[in-house]
Each structure stands twice: as structure tokens, then as C-alpha cells.
Amino acid sequence: MEELLKSLNDRQKEAVLEKEGALLVLAGAGSGKTKVLTTRIVNLVKSGVSPYKILAVTFTNKAAKEMKERLSKMIGEEVVKKMWVGTFHNICGRILRFDIENYQSPDGKKWDKNYVIYDDTDTNTIIKNALKKLNLDEKVYAPKLIKATISNAKSKMQDAYTFSTRARDYRTQRISEIYEEYEKQLLLNNAIDFDDMLLLTVNLLSTNEEVRNKYHERFSHILVDEFQDTNLSQYMLIRHLYSNGKTDEELKGRSLCVVGDVDQSIYSWRGADYKIILNFQTDYKNTKLIKLEQNYRSVSTILDAANAIIVNNAERVSKNLYSTKGKGEKIEIYEAQDESNEAYYVVNKIRNNVSNLNECAILYRTNSQSRALEEALISQGISYRMVGGLKFYERKEIKDIIAYLKLLYNRHDSQSLKRIINVPKRSIGDSTVKKVQDLAGSLDCSLFDIIEDINEYDDFSASVKLKLSNFKLLLDKLDENKDKLSFPEFVAFVIEKTGYLAELKAEDTEESRSRIENLQELVNVARDFSPEDEDNVLGEFLAQVALVTDLDETPDTDNAVTLMTLHAAKGLEFETVFLAGLEEGIFPHSRSLGDYSKPQDLEEERRLMYVGVTRAKQKLYITYAKRRQMWGKTVYYPPSRFLEEIPYNLTDRHVSDGGSLSDERTSTFRQAVSKLKSDRSGYVEKTNSFGSGFVAPLQGPQMQSISKVVKPKPTYNPQKDQPKTNFTKREAFVVKNEQNKINDEEKVKKILENNPIQKLLEERKKKEAAAAAVYSSSTSITQKEFQKGDRVFHGKFGIGHVEEIKESGSSKSYLIDFGKQGKKLVDSLYQNLKKF
Numbered sequence: 001m002e003e004l005l006k007s008l009n010d011r012q013k014e015a016v017l018e019k020e021g022a023l024l025v026l027a028g029a030g031s032g033k034t035k036v037l038t039t040r041i042v043n044l045v046k047s048g049v050s051p052y053k054i055l056a057v058t059f060t061n062k063a064a065k066e067m068k069e070r071l072s073k074m075i076g077e078e079v080v081k082k083m084w085v086g087t088f089h090n091i092c093g094r095i096l097r098f099d100i101e102n103y104q105s106p107d108g109k110k111w112d113k114n115y116v117i118y119d120d121t122d123t124n125t126i127i128k129n130a131l132k133k134l135n136l137d138e139k140v141y142a143p144k145l146i147k148a149t150i151s152n153a154k155s156k157m158q159d160a161y162t163f164s165t166r167a168r169d170y171r172t173q174r175i176s177e178i179y180e181e182y183e184k185q186l187l188l189n190n191a192i193d194f195d196d197m198l199l200l201t202v203n204l205l206s207t208n209e210e211v212r213n214k215y216h217e218r219f220s221h222i223l224v225d226e227f228q229d230t231n232l233s234q235y236m237l238i239r240h241l242y243s244n245g246k247t248d249e250e251l252k253g254r255s256l257c258v259v260g261d262v263d264q265s266i267y268s269w270r271g272a273d274y275k276i277i278l279n280f281q282t283d284y285k286n287t288k289l290i291k292l293e294q295n296y297r298s299v300s301t302i303l304d305a306a307n308a309i310i311v312n313n314a315e316r317v318s319k320n321l322y323s324t325k326g327k328g329e330k331i332e333i334y335e336a337q338d339e340s341n342e343a344y345y346v347v348n349k350i351r352n353n354v355s356n357l358n359e360c361a362i363l364y365r366t367n368s369q370s371r372a373l374e375e376a377l378i379s380q381g382i383s384y385r386m387v388g389g390l391k392f393y394e395r396k397e398i399k400d401i402i403a404y405l406k407l408l409y410n411r412h413d414s415q416s417l418k419r420i421i422n423v424p425k426r427s428i429g430d431s432t433v434k435k436v437q438d439l440a441g442s443l444d445c446s447l448f449d450i451i452e453d454i455n456e457y458d459d460f461s462a463s464v465k466l467k468l469s470n471f472k473l474l475l476d477k478l479d480e481n482k483d484k485l486s487f488p489e490f491v492a493f494v495i496e497k498t499g500y501l502a503e504l505k506a507e508d509t510e511e512s513r514s515r516i517e518n519l520q521e522l523v524n525v526a527r528d529f530s531p532e533d534e535d536n537v538l539g540e541f542l543a544q545v546a547l548v549t550d551l552d553e554t555p556d557t558d559n560a561v562t563l564m565t566l567h568a569a570k571g572l573e574f575e576t577v578f579l580a581g582l583e584e585g586i587f588p589h590s591r592s593l594g595d596y597s598k599p600q601d602l603e604e605e606r607r608l609m610y611v612g613v614t615r616a617k618q619k620l621y622i623t624y625a626k627r628r629q630m631w632g633k634t635v636y637y638p639p640s641r642f643l644e645e646i647p648y649n650l651t652d653r654h655v656s657d658g659g660s661l662s663d664e665r666t667s668t669f670r671q672a673v674s675k676l677k678s679d680r681s682g683y684v685e686k687t688n689s690f691g692s693g694f695v696a697p698l699q700g701p702q703m704q705s706i707s708k709v710v711k712p713k714p715t716y717n718p719q720k721d722q723p724k725t726n727f728t729k730r731e732a733f734v735v736k737n738e739q740n741k742i743n744d745e746e747k748v749k750k751i752l753e754n755n756p757i758q759k760l761l762e763e764r765k766k767k768e769a770a771a772a773a774v775y776s777s778s779t780s781i782t783q784k785e786f787q788k789g790d791r792v793f794h795g796k797f798g799i800g801h802v803e804e805i806k807e808s809g810s811s812k813s814y815l816i817d818f819g820k821q822g823k824k825l826v827d828s829l830y831q832n833l834k835k836f
């Protein structure tokens with residue numbers, strides 16, 4: 001332990017050694033927050049705390065795995081196994097596995113301990129069933145959008161009933177009915193969804209004192225990483241587990257340590273709220289606050305750039321970080337001609353300058369950007385791994401559209417036909433497909449052969465025949481345009497005419513938008529594609545895609561570049577980092593820029609940029625393209641504003657000399673592919689690792705076009721504007737920090753004004769108090785009493801009949817039929833309900 005402590009600075013040591021009470025470590029990127037958590041756990045164990053008593057929460061499974069590995073090295077695997085180290089979902093899953101049977105929801109629902117967790121596919125089916133039952137149209141109430149709405153409500157701890165009481169307009173009221181039905185279906189299946197894991201655990205702990213006491217007793221030391229990205233239910237969970245309504249005096253011998261950085265809060269779109277961490281000291285009155293100021297990760301050039309970027313955010317608490325890792329090299333900023341030129345610049349830099357691929361990451365804002373980068377990496381034989389996502393050609397939407405293209409190329413490709421016959425939905429069910437398949441099997445022909453002559457078979461109903469004939473007509477219509485349109489136009493036509501795009505647009509979720517971006521990228525691939533035989537574009541294109549997918553099947557390698565979105569990069573670090581696609585509209589993303597966006601959205605994008613920059617230890621490259629393809633058309637985005645926020649003296653800025661690399665890129669890619677083809681025909685060099693040498697390195701015009709150096713334009717230099725002092729760097733930092741501290745309290749106050757979390761908590765407190773009043777008094781004056789069959793008037797839904805009385809403990813609710821408005825479950829505490 002002595003050794004471990006020696007490796008920490010004084011503030012870190014303090015955070016590790018403080019064994020009691022609430023502790024908040026608020027510090028910038030790379031200051032050792034995660035290291036403090038890990039060392040703190042070791043110290044607790046070494047000083048006699050039983051590992052059973054320790055609960056550590058990380059943001060991702062990957063982070064949990066890494067933390068366990070690190071701890072195992074220090075205190076042994078057996079000891080680590082006794083602790084609970086995992087994400088909020090893991091932890092809740094474990095609690096529910098033991099205790100879900102001890103929970104009953106206010107409207108009387110109960111689950112048994114063999115509950116199953118429904119994933120997205122399962123919940124999607126349930127929502128579709130609910131829509132059918134309620135006679136609502138899937139096109140108007142897109143299942144994924146409904147799921148996102150329900151999920152959002154759950155992250156704010158709104159159950160179906162609470163949601164229905166807030167539903168003002170017609171649409172939201174219908175959604176509340178779907179929500180109610182969805183919950184019923186889950187229960188019938190003894191199932192819960194991902195959001196329920198948190199919600200049910202929090203509800204279980206808040207309603208069942210015995211269970212709450214059990215876990216409170218068990219976990220006397222709780223640690224949470226990345227606390228700036230917690231949401232309301234996660235916050236409540238920690239509150240129950242740690243304080244359990246006790247006073248500081250009663251909490252002696254226990255500890256809660258949370259660490260975070262407000263500047264790295266990047267998940268507000270998933271319900272996270274950094275105001276929770278800002279509020280921490282108010283919630284836990286005797287919190288000890290520790291700020292870490294030394295960054296151990298990055299050289300000062302990188303850190304100064306990160307600091308210069310984040311100061312442009314208005315809503316933040318100022319802090320500063322200094323590095324003692326030396327100045328390091330300048331940040332290289334490269335203006336590419338287009339996305340392939342950008343990708344080749346990145347790959348070329350990796351080939352020439354990166355010796356350990358595991359210490360190199362390429363980060364981007366949106367998933368669709370990975371395509372050009374993947375292609376360049378593949379063609380240069382550099383292994384890569386994707387974190388938190390699928391490789392481009394493995395993504396569902398890409399596979400679906402490729403299946404359409406394959407089918408249009410060869411209608412007898414029954415595998416492709418099966419994949420998309422009901423995608424998007426055409427009400428052609430599995431049983432119909434099976435029937436077609438059986439028939440095709442017995443007649444020894446393709447599925448399409450059957451569909452083409454469907455009217456000749458008696459085994460199908462008229463409506464099924466019609467649907468299948470329409471599907472054939474669709475294929476014919478697509479086919480007709482194959483030669484009329486240019487190839488990229490044709491791919492875009494398929495995406496649109498099949499209804500695929502419309503379905504995604506109707507979904508209107510974060511995920512569906514990302515899928516649309518990927519499809520857009522597929523059209524760009526088609527545009528970039530130059531066939532050898534103009535009469536067989538589609539065939540050649542499909543052959544190339546098949547080869548890319550094949551080339552891509554890299555054996556698990558220990559030496560690979562990491563590709564991921566900026567969101568997935570939180571908490572990680574690499575020697576060399578590339579940030580690609582720094583253009584207005586891409587990063588910051590267009591959704592943060594439009595007329596309807598809020599200033600907070602842009603600030604969140606800037607925090608994401610701060611996260612990206614601070615992932616780099618030694619060297620940072622940033623790239624942007626002058627033009628880019630969108631749906632096969634060229635668009636020109638200006639360079640990202642974040643580039644202007646980096647002081648010029650920290651950067652080396654280069655531009656491509658103007659020659660487009662697209663043609664050369666294609667030919668290089670072709671060379672790679674055909675080289676592989678010939679390799680495969682004889683000796684197969686399956687390895688795809690760096691330097692396998694089956695592709696010639698970039699040379700000639702490609703290299704020349706990416707190496708012109710530009711003199712910096714002295715248009716903007718924030719450092720120049722700062723007053724000159726005679727202080728040393730460290731002294732200047734201390735002075736600045738002191739000045740910042742004076743403003744901090746004011747700032748936090750301002751940020752917390754109108755704090756929605758606070759409001760929600762107050763609302764919840766009121767609700768709990770009301771519920772407690774009912775529990776404690778059997779003759780509640782507020783509870784409304786009705787009999788089955790009573791005619792009642794509801795303040796919002798109008799006149800209805802009490803159909804059922806549901807009682808659980810001392811709480812009671814009525815299932816009331818409001819005719820056209822549907823059936824609602826109304827709590828007996830609802831005051832605006834009268835006999836009529």
C-alpha cells in the first residue's frame with residue numbers, strides 16, 4: 001500500500017485515505033479520478049474492510065472489466081470476486097434477482113424471481129402487439145419512437161399512470177395507453193425491460209424498508225465513477241443505498257465517494273443530468289470536496305488546447321488543469337479534399353508514425369463516418385477493432401439494402417429475399433414465408449419462382465397472394481430504374497422506394513437517425529465506385545462489398561487500431577488520437593445547430609470535443625474535409641468552430657494540395673482487393689495485421705497531395721488576449737484558480753436555479769409523503785371511496801364507470817372505463833374524481 005500511495009499526489013492521497021463520509025472528487029480529464037477510485041478500494045481492503053461491503057459503479061461494462069482486472073492484480077481475484085463492481089444495470093440486475101419478489105407496484109403488479117429481461121427486439125414486438133390491440137397505426141405510432149418515449153419516461157421515474165396524468169394532447173394520451181398496455185404485457189410474460197432494472201430497483205428500495213436496510217447494511221463503502229452522467233433513478237439508488245434516511249452521526253464508518261467532471265457530461269440525451277453532481281454537496285451536507293489539478297495523461301500542448309476549447313462554454317464551473325508531461329508535439333490539423341482523402345491521410349500517418357497500434361484510436365462524431373476510414377485501413381492491411389458498435393458492413397440497415405441489391409441482381413437469391421421480404425413491414429409473416437419456402441423446397445425452385453407464379457398455387461389466401469404479388473411488383477419497379485438512373489441514384493432509389501427510409505424517418509429516434517446516416521454513406525460508396533465493366537456495375541459492386549466484408553474478418557489480434565464514436569471513448573486513453581470530420585454540421589452535429597436547437601446542445605457538443613481531445617496522451621491529429629458526400633451529392637461544410645477555438649501556436653495546420661484522391665483511392669483499394677484475390681487463389685495470407693505487406697504503401701501523387709504545410713493565419717489567438725504576468729506557469733495557474741474559486745459558488749447557484757432534478761425530487765418527495773400518509777393512516781381523509789359500477793366524473797377524462805377496484809396494502813386505485821377515452825387506472829388519492 002505504501003508503494004501505491006507513493007505514486008499519488010497529495011490531493012489524490014487524501015481522497016484515497018478518507019475512509020468515512022461523503023466525498024466528491026471533482027476534477028478534469030486525466031487527473032486520476034478513476035485511479036483514485038481503484039486505489040481507494042485497495043486501501044479499504046488493506047485496512048480491514050471486508051470486500052463484501054464494497055460496491056463500485058462504473059459507466060460501461062468495459063470499464064468494470066478493466067477495474068476488476070486492475071484490482072485483481074493488486075489484491076487478488078478471489079478478493080475482487082467478493083465485491084460488487086459493475087454498471088448501474090449490473091448492480092440492479094443482481095438486486096432484483098435476489099429480491100424482486102419483495103416488490104409490489106402501487107397498482108398491484110408483482111414479478112417472480114425468474115423474471116426475464118427483454119431486449120430491444122422483444123420490447124419492439126410487445127409494442128407492436130399493444131398497437132394492434134389498441135387499433136393504432138404503426139406508421140403513426142412508430143414502435144421505436146414509442147419505446148424511446150417510454151424509456152425516457154422511465155428514466156424520469158414516471159410510471160404509466162404518472163405519464164397518463166401528464167398527457168395533455170391526443171397523441172400523448174394514446175401513447176400513455178400504449179405504455180399501460182406495454183407494461184401489462186411485460187408483466188404477463190414475467191418480464192422487465194432495461195429501464196425497469198433501474199426503476200424497479202429504486203421503487204423496491206423506496207417501498208420496502210427491510211430490503212433497503214439489507215443492502216444499506218451490506219454496502220458500507222460505495223464508489224461511483226463518471227458521476228456527471230448519472231440520471232435521476234441512478235441518483236435515487238445511490239441515495240437509498242448510502243444514506244437510507246440516516247443522520248451523519250448514524251452513518252459513521254460508512255463512505256460514499258463519487259468522482260466526475262462536469263465538462264465531460266455527454267449523455268444528457270439519455271436522461272443524464274450533470275446538475276446532480278453539482279447538487280451533491282447540498283444533498284450530503286458534510287461532503288468533503290477534493291479537486292485534482294494535475295493531469296497525468298496528456299502533454300501540455302494537448303491539455304492547453306482542451307482547456308482553450310472548453311472555456312467557451314457558458315454553463316460550467318471553471319477549473320484548470322496543468323500537465324507536467326512536457327510540451328509535446330504540436331497538434332496536427334489537416335484539411336482534406338474529401339472523406340477518402342481524409343481517411344488516407346489518417347491511415348498514412350498511422351503507417352508512418354504509430355508503432356503500437358493498440359495505443360492508437362480514431363474517433364468520430366457519427367457512426368457513418370467509420371466507412372471511409374475502415375475502407376482505407378482495410379486496403380492498407382491495418383487491423384482495427386470497433387468499440388461500442390458494429391463494423392460498417394455488419395450494420396443491419398447496410399445488410400438489408402445490400403440484400404435488396406443482391407436480389408435485384410439475382411432474383412433467385414433466396415437468402416437475400418428471406419431477409420427483406422418483410423423489411424420494411426409488408427404484413428408478410430413468418431408462416432407465409434415458411435409456406436413459400438416449403439413449397440420451393442418440394443418443387444426444387446427458388447422462393448422467387450413461387451412468388452412470381454403465386455396465383456397458380458391454392459395454398460395461399462387471396463390477401464397473402466396480393467401482398468406477395470405487390471412485393472414482386474416492387475422488385476419489377478426497382479428493376480426498371482436500374483438502367484435509367486446513375487448507380488448511386490439507383491441505390492438511393494432502392495432505399496427510398498422500398499419504404500425503408502420512410503420507416504426509419506417515422507421512428508425518429510437517435511438510433512434511426514444514425515441508421516439513416518449509414519444509408520446515406522452507402523450511397524456515397526456507390527458514388528465512389530468505379531467499375532471496370534460499365535455494363536455490370538451492380539455485379540461488380542456486390543463482389544467488392546463481399547470482398548470487403550471478407551477482408552474485414554480480421555482474426556482477433558493483439559495489435560489493432562481502435563475505432564469508435566466520441567461517446568464511446570469516455571474514460572479511455574491512447575498515445576495517439578485522430579479526431580476525424582471536424583466540420584460544422586458533423587461536429588458540432590447539425591442537430592445542435594439548427595433553428596430548433598438549444599444553446600445547451602452546442603455546449604454538449606463542445607464537452608464531447610473536450611472528451612475527444614483529452615483522450616490523447618502524446619499526439620493529436622485533427623482532420624476535416626472541404627467537401628463530403630451526402631446521399632451521393634457533394635456538400636461543402638465549413639471547418640468546425642472548435643478548430644478556431646484551439647490557439648494557433650499549438651497547431652501545425654496542413655491542407656491537401658488540391659488533387660483529389662478519389663480516383664487514386666479507388667484504384668488503390670482495387671489493387672488491394674485484386675491482390676487479395678490472387679493471394680487467396682494460391683497461398684492465403686489470412687493475417688490482416690499491420691505491415692503484412694500485401695499492399696504497396698502510399699506513394700507518388702497520393703503522398704504529395706497530403707503534405708503541403710500552411711503558414712498559420714493569425715486571425716484568432718485567445719492566448720494573446722490574456723494579460724501578461726511574470727508568474728511561472730504553476731504560479732499563474734494558482735492565481736487563476738483562486739480567482740475562479742470566488743466565482744464558483746455564484747456560478748453553481750446560477751446553474752442550479754430552476755434545477756429540474758430538484759423539482760422532480762420535490763415532486764417525488766410530495767408523492768412519497770402522500771403515499772406514506774395513506775400507509776400510516778387507515779382512515780385517510782383524502783382517499784376517495786367508490787363501488788364497482790359507480791358513475792364518476794374525472795377532472796380530465798370526463799364521465800366513466802368504475803369497472804374494477806384494485807387494492808394493494810392500504811393504497812387503492814380504480815380501473816375506470818371512460819368510453820371513447822379508454823380505460824384508465826386512477827389512484828384513489830386523485831382529488832378531482834367525484835361520484836356523478
Ligand code: ATP
Binds near residue numbers: 009028261297571572
Ligand atoms: P477521465 O476524466 O478521462 O476519466 P481520470 O481523471 O479518470 O480521466 P485516470 O484515467 O484515472 O484519469 O488517469 C489518467 C492517467 O494518469 C492514467 O494513465 C493514470 O494511470 C495516470 N495517473 C493518475 N494519477 C497518477 C499519478 N499520481 N502518477 C502517475 N500517473 C498517474
Ligand code: MG
Binds near residue numbers: 033034035225571
Ligand atoms: Mg476516468
